[in-house]
Amino acid sequence: MADEQGADQGAEATFPNGADNEPQVMMIAQYVKDLSFENPNSPAIYQAPEQPKIDVQFNIGSQQAADDVFEVMLKIEVAATFGDTLGYAVELVYAGLFGLRNIPADQMQPFLFAEAPRLLFPFARRVVSDAIRDGNFSPLVLEPIDFGTLYLQQAAQQAELATAEPAGEA
Template structure:
């Protein structure tokens, strides 16, 4: 037996690991500054999620968690944030029926705390109170969504929480 061989067939076991995570795109808009800082009403906040995954190499997938947040007050935009936070995941020996749930539910769950911090910091840096998003149940989100592409393509997505 070679020194690098794994005992008991462990080399055939499912293996998943996060290779990297990164900020892919970030846009913060404050179109009504400086008047926005004198708005009297609390802003109404709308948050939308979109999750995409793409196979980018042998056993490597990119998962992108997109968060679009818009805050309106009295019919005027207070601020708007568009964030795309991504992770690269190495996945080996994962059965096909588990791949999509991992990419569209578990991977976004792992990325969310970091994306949440980037979003909160961006809003705070725009001179607004930090926007701390509540935790999201991406498993339930996945269960409620119809998969955009059927038939096993290399690109998958779900959207609008």
């Protein structure tokens, strides 16, 4: 037992303080990058007899902002129609700055397009709900999204397309 403890301490000694080789992820900031709320048919829309049909669209983008710093943008678009009439439209780009150091290249995309959006989503969801409520409509509570599964599905689709293209050209 004493030998095992000594071996563990020896392993720790090979990585002196200040060694900078471990993967590190840090959220530096999160913010509303762009927000738009439109209520083009007010005040008549408040007298609409039916419930609105809600359409929600998501998009994720990423760009390098500096060395080891990436901006991830979660875009949410919501449109509510009452029959053929637009009740409201919300567009939000909610972003976060993430510091990423010593992340393997094969793990960078999954983090930027699955994990980072998962971290940003609860805050973006609140901004959208508050904007809709402030427009005097019932708040919209967006269900949680499994960004990891969506990322894997999109990666599989892109792999299918990549393997199908050469066969189509021949």
